[in-house]
Amino acid sequence: MSSENRQFRDRIYEQFARIGKAISSSKRIELLDLLCQGPRHVEALAKAANLSVANASQHLQALRAARLLDAEKMGVQVMYRLSDPSVAGFLRNLRLLAEDRLAEVDQTLHTFLRDRGAFEPVGHEELLKRVQSGDVTVLDVRPAEEYCAGHLPKALSVPLEELEARMAEFPKDREIVAYCRGPYCVLAIEAAERLRARGFSAFRLDLGITDWQARGLDIEIGETTP
Numbered sequence: 001m002s003s004e005n006r007q008f009r010d011r012i013y014e015q016f017a018r019i020g021k022a023i024s025s026s027k028r029i030e031l032l033d034l035l036c037q038g039p040r041h042v043e044a045l046a047k048a049a050n051l052s053v054a055n056a057s058q059h060l061q062a063l064r065a066a067r068l069l070d071a072e073k074m075g076v077q078v079m080y081r082l083s084d085p086s087v088a089g090f091l092r093n094l095r096l097l098a099e100d101r102l103a104e105v106d107q108t109l110h111t112f113l114r115d116r117g118a119f120e121p122v123g124h125e126e127l128l129k130r131v132q133s134g135d136v137t138v139l140d141v142r143p144a145e146e147y148c149a150g151h152l153p154k155a156l157s158v159p160l161e162e163l164e165a166r167m168a169e170f171p172k173d174r175e176i177v178a179y180c181r182g183p184y185c186v187l188a189i190e191a192a193e194r195l196r197a198r199g200f201s202a203f204r205l206d207l208g209i210t211d212w213q214a215r216g217l218d219i220e221i222g223e224t225t226p
Contacts, residue, residue: 022066027051028059029091032068036088036210037142037181038149039081041074088210095182109184116189127177127205128217137170138205139163139178141191150209150219152179160187167198175201182208 023029030049034040040048046056060080063069070083082088099105130136131154138155140147147157158166170176176195180187188204195202209219 018066019068022063022068023094025059025062027055028063029094031056031059032063032082032087032091033181035069035080035082036091036208037146039079040145041077041079043077045080089214092210092214113189116193123206130175130177136175136177139176139191140180141178141187142180146181148221148223150221152209152212153218153220155179155220158191160191163191163194167195167200170195170200172200175203177203177205179205179207182206182211 023032027049031045034045034048042057042060043053045051045060046053049056051059057078060069060071064071064080067083068087069080072079072081127136127138131138131152138152139158140151140155141158141160141163143159144157147155147159151157176192178188178191178195180191183206185208188206192202192204212219
């Protein structure tokens, strides 16, 4: 191989490696996952990821340097968003690869669910049937801004912190399916547990918005449902 060809290949793979370096931190992957739900400012991301604002900013800047994120100054706050929808697809494929190749992913999830006495999720095919038949109430228990950025059709926005105060709104003769950000988000698990403790027939959906869209299913965008 000529020196020129070798230099070309080295430079190309070095650029590819920039993406790998950018996501080499578990917290950066978590921040990307949060931003798959919609744009967020630094302070909100830091709180959701249990980071200091300074630490979150450093991680976000590293992701931006790899062109995975865009940032916009809005007053005194900096708003971050995915630079392209393909970033969400990349993160989902990374998750699926880890699930397929690393047994520890499945072991960790099942241990967590077993220790909490949690129940099996509802698959999206079954949820579709129940939604289309009108026999189930679908709750989006993510923060309201994530709901507005994109949600399942007919889903009601009931952020987890509002759930207890709003339980009187839900008829007990209908099953409830709660969903959040995906299979490793605990908001839907907590919501279903609380609902069951109050006598509701409640389940969780283990798909997030990116999983829903990857299956060619429509989402809705807009204000919180009353």
